[in-house]
Amino acid sequence: MYHLRLIGSFAKISAQNEMAYRANFWISLLNSALNLVTGILGVWVLFEQIETLNGWDLPATLAILGVYLSVGALRGLFISPSLDTLTGMDGEVWTGKFDFTLLKPVDVQFQASFRHWHPLALIDLALGLGVLYLAVSQMGSSFTAGSLLSFAVALAIAMTLLYAILLVFAGLVFWSPGFLFTWVFDGIFQMARYPVGIYPTWLQWLLTWLVPIGIITTVPAEAFTGNLNLSMLVGSGLFALVAVICASLVFRLGVRRYASASS
Amino acid sequence: MVEKQIEVRKLTKTFKVPVRAEGFAASLKSLVQRKYQEVEAVREISFDIEAGEVVGFIGPNGAGKTTSLKILSGLLHPSSGDVRVLGFKPWEREPAYLSQISMVLGNKSQLLWDIPPMDTFRVLAEIYRVPEKEFNLILDELIDLLDMKALLTKPVRNMSLGERMKCELVAGLLYRPRVMFLDEPTLGLDVSMQGRLRRFLTDYNQRSGVTMMLTSHYMADVTALCPRVILIHRGELLYDGELAGLASKLAPFKLVRLALEVDSPKPELPPEAEIVEQENGRLTLRVARAEAPKLTAHLLNTLPVADLSVEDPPIEAVIDQIYQDGEVSA
Numbered sequence: 178m179y180h181l182r183l184i185g186s187f188a189k190i191s192a193q194n195e196m197a198y199r200a201n202f203w204i205s206l207l208n209s210a211l212n213l214v215t216g217i218l219g220v221w222v223l224f225e226q227i228e229t230l231n232g233w234d235l236p237a238t239l240a241i242l243g244v245y246l247s248v249g250a251l252r253g254l255f256i257s258p259s260l261d262t263l264t265g266m267d268g269e270v271w272t273g274k275f276d277f278t279l280l281k282p283v284d285v286q287f288q289a290s291f292r293h294w295h296p297l298a299l300i301d302l303a304l305g306l307g308v309l310y311l312a313v314s315q316m317g318s319s320f321t322a323g324s325l326l327s328f329a330v331a332l333a334i335a336m337t338l339l340y341a342i343l344l345v346f347a348g349l350v351f352w353s354p355g356f357l358f359t360w361v362f363d364g365i366f367q368m369a370r371y372p373v374g375i376y377p378t379w380l381q382w383l384l385t386w387l388v389p390i391g392i393i394t395t396v397p398a399e400a401f402t403g404n405l406n407l408s409m410l411v412g413s414g415l416f417a418l419v420a421v422i423c424a425s426l427v428f429r430l431g432v433r434r435y436a437s438a439s440s
Numbered sequence: 441m442v443e444k445q446i447e448v449r450k451l452t453k454t455f456k457v458p459v460r461a462e463g464f465a466a467s468l469k470s471l472v473q474r475k476y477q478e479v480e481a482v483r484e485i486s487f488d489i490e491a492g493e494v495v496g497f498i499g500p501n502g503a504g505k506t507t508s509l510k511i512l513s514g515l516l517h518p519s520s521g522d523v524r525v526l527g528f529k530p531w532e533r534e535p536a537y538l539s540q541i542s543m544v545l546g547n548k549s550q551l552l553w554d555i556p557p558m559d560t561f562r563v564l565a566e567i568y569r570v571p572e573k574e575f576n577l578i579l580d581e582l583i584d585l586l587d588m589k590a591l592l593t594k595p596v597r598n599m600s601l602g603e604r605m606k607c608e609l610v611a612g613l614l615y616r617p618r619v620m621f622l623d624e625p626t627l628g629l630d631v632s633m634q635g636r637l638r639r640f641l642t643d644y645n646q647r648s649g650v651t652m653m654l655t656s657h658y659m660a661d662v663t664a665l666c667p668r669v670i671l672i673h674r675g676e677l678l679y680d681g682e683l684a685g686l687a688s689k690l691a692p693f694k695l696v697r698l699a700l701e702v703d704s705p706k707p708e709l710p711p712e713a714e715i716v717e718q719e720n721g722r723l724t725l726r727v728a729r730a731e732a733p734k735l736t737a738h739l740l741n742t743l744p745v746a747d748l749s750v751e752d753p754p755i756e757a758v759i760d761q762i763y764q765d766g767e768v769s770a
Contacts, residue, residue, distance in 0.1 A: 179569070186566045190552065190559050197554035197595070276515055277550040280543055281567055282535035433517070 183283065184291050191258070191294035205297040212249075213304045216242050216370065233372045236315035241398040243312055245370050246305030248335055248393055253298035256340055259290050260347035270350050275435060285432055286425060289347070290340070309401065316402065324403045331397035331410060334417045339393050341420035344428050351431030362388075369394040392416065445619055445651045446489035446512065451521035453482040453507050453675075481507040483675040484521065491618075494645050494652040496666030496683070500763035504675040505655040509621045512653070513543045525619060539568055542617035544608050546627030551596045557607040558592045561614060568615035575614065582610045585640055602633035609640070613650075622654040626661055638664045659756050673762060687752040690762060694732045696725040698739060699747040707743050710735065726753075 195201060220242055224235045233241070262269050269275040278288050346362050365388050368376070373384050373391035384391040392413045399405035459477045460470045482504040489495055497505050510516040511523060514530035514537065523530060528537035551560045565575040583589050586606045596604060605625065612620065622641075626634040642665060645652055656662055662669060662683065669686060671679040679690055700707060700721045707723070709715070712731050717724040727735050732750055739745060 183566060186563045190555070190563050193555050193559055194552055272548075274548055274550075276510075276543070276545065276548065279515055279533065280513060280538060280541075282538035283567055435515075 180287060183287075187292050188255075188294040188296070192296045195296060202297060206300055209301045209304055212301070213246065213308070216246065217308070219370070230372065230375055233374065236312045237398065237402045237404075238372065239308060239312035239315060240401045241372050241394055242370060243305050243307075243309030244332070244335070244394045244397045244401065246308055247302055247332070248305075248339060248369075248397075249366075250298050250301030250305050251336055252339055252343070253295055253301060255291060255294045256343055258293035258295040260343050262293055263289060263347050264350045268350065270435065279432075279435070286344070286428055289428070290344070312401070321403065324401060327400040327405060327410060328397055331400040331405065331413070334410075334414050335393040335397050337417040337421055338389055338413070341417065341424035342388065344421075344424040348424070348428035348431040351434045366390055372398070389416065389420070442490040442492075444488045445491050445526055446487075446653070447522075447524045448488070448508075448512075449486050449522045450484045451482055451486070451508065451511065451523055452480065452484055452519050453504070453511060453516065454519040455479045455481055480675050482511075482518075482672070485672060485675075485677040486521075487670055487677065487680050489651060489653065491651055492645070492649045493668060494641075494654065494666050496662040496669040497653055497655045497672070498662055498669055498759065499672040501657075502674075503672045505672060506623055508672070509543070509623055509653065509655060513541060513621050514538065515543075539615060540618045541621065542612040542615075542619070543621040543623070544612040544625050546605070546622075546624035549596070549604060549608060550611055551604065551607055553597045554595055556593045556595055557610070560596075560607075560611060564611055564614050570615050578614055578616060579610070582613060585643060586610065587636075602629050602637075605629060605633075605637065609637070613644070616648065617650060619651045620653070622652060622656075624656055625654065626656060626658055634658065634660065635664075641665055659759060663755060671759075671762065678762065683755065687755060687758045688729075691753050691758040692729050693726050693753065694729050695751045695753050696727055696732065696736060696739070697747075697749045697751065698723050698725070698743070698745055701744040701746045704744045710738060713739075 217239075220235070220238050223230065224238070228234065230238060263275065265271065269278065278285060278292075281288060342362060365384075368384060369390040373381050373395040376384065381391065396405060396409065396413050400410065455478070456476045457479050458470070459475050460466055485504075485508065497508065499505050507516065511518050512525055512530055514533045517531045526537060526540055528534055530537065530541075551557055561575075561579065564570075565572075570578070583592070586609065588603070588606045588610070591599065591603050591607060594603075596607065599607070609625070625641075626637055629637065638661060641652065641654075644650065652665075654661065654665060666683060668681065669679065669683050670677065671686065671690070679686055681689065695716065696713070700723070702721065704721060709725070713725040713727050713735055715723060716726050725735075736748065736750055740748065
């Protein structure tokens with residue numbers, strides 16, 4: 178209950194902080210719209226030329242895009258705003274402002290993960306869900322309540338996995354305080370816009386098990402389109418659990434290395 | 441018996457720092473083979489601090505003050521030695537410990553930049569589980585002491601350095617910590633604001649009985665706030681005791697001030713008296729502490745003295761000499 182109340186306070190104060198700049202709202206809206214238009218345009222151009230893409234038709238590919246946008250939005254809502262404050266040359270680890278996080282009587286990983294919120298990412302989330310709705314309307318009657326449930330579970334797994342990856346990247350900052358490790362991930366994450374099945378086998382393997390962005394978007398999209406089997410859902414759930422435990426260990430190991438910036 | 445709140449025994453902290461020769465080739469080489477050097481920031485220092493004490497932790501840049509404070513507050517792990525603050529090992533960072541200590545850093549801010557400080561205070565109250573009623577009471581008291589009601593609704597980015605520091609102090613005291621670490625709290629403030637903050641800290645210490653450990657490069661902070669000082673230099677503890685005793689213990693010289701009668705000829709001084717200042721027949725001499733009585737008698741016998749006094753050197757001069765030389769010589 179204490180932690181939920183804290184999340185509420187963090188979200189509220191972040192919203193207040195964001196409202197200090199009106200222009201940010203309009204720029205964020207424009208950015209979201211651009212993201213949406215380029216995504217849909219890419220898929221539309223592709224399916225003007227072909228019927229299916231390695232077994233994925235237009236509604237299924239739209240579902241992937243919808244998941245990609247929704248997952249990206251959830252990431253932008255709190256995971257990235259919180260973890261990104263640690264990294265970079267003006268990040269808290271480099272400047273030593275991380276001292277204040279360590280001095281608080283609250284778990285460090287919890288604070289690092291939930292402190293900053295970007296409420297305007299809710300616009301992205303609405304757009305992502307809009308694309309998913311579009312995909313459902315294209316699919317017709319094949320969308321069932323079961324699909325919705327397994328989609329919700331798969332999305333939760335995807336978010337856990339995404340969080341684990343970003344936590345590891347953020348944790349690496351304690352080994353190299355000025356480096357923006359999350360940029361590396363951003364580059365790879367772009368590949369999650371499309372079904373992982375369209376990539377060569379070696380890359381599919383890489384994107385499923387090493388940097389598992391395949392699981393992050395493809396698995397929820399498969400659940401959405403009713404093509405996901407239970408073993409894959411359970412397997413990716415276990416994988417996400419192991420990943421988040423390992424990420425937490427890396428992060429905590431990193432915190433022990435923190436030497437604080439010199440006075 | 442007064443409770444010991446801070447106990448430090450043979451505390452040592454060693455950092456491994458990369459060393460690199462100058463030039464492009466050395467930079468390139470360091471990409472593959474990096475060399476490190478061990479630097480002892482703090483070396484076997486020991487001291488105790490009792491509840492309610494205000495202790496000045498002084499020393500030149502790089503002496504190990506901030507490192508020590510960071511170990512005491514739980515930000516750094518010690519390399520060896522033992523530390524207990526309120527009975528806790530600080531580096532284990534137990535929530536029960538962290539909710540009883542506070543650290544105010546003069547060169548860093550924990551306030552959110554774009555919104556008024558009141559919003560940050562409310563989040564802090566939530567973090568430290570301060571009930572609403574108590575929060576309002578504590579806040580009212582601090583606002584009153586710091587005379588800062590008008591600041592509560594002003595965005596932090598529009599504040600002056602002094603105003604911001606007032607808010608930092610409120611942020612650090614909202615949950616009534618029992619031990620407070622202040623690292624250069626008056627850094628960069630104008631003389632008047634420094635004075636106001638000093639008065640606040642003295643008042644607050646007397647009202648609440650909070651234990652304070654303070655580092656500052658402004659001797660005025662130390663003389664105004666700290667009956668006791670701990671002086672460290674190059675990681676080693678050089679002095680721990682009353683501020684007043686610092687000069688007599690560490691400065692083995694005294695200052696002899698004498699005024700000569702008008703139209704006196706140029707005086708001939710013994711070689712053991714070093715002239716520090718000379719102006720219109722007034723002389724300030726530096727003499728070895730042990731030599732002071734003999735030399736004073738000699739001066740009175742041989743010179744046309746109108747006035748003479750023997751004093752300990754000002755604290756700033758002693759500190760300055762220690763900072764420059766690491767030791768004080770006559």
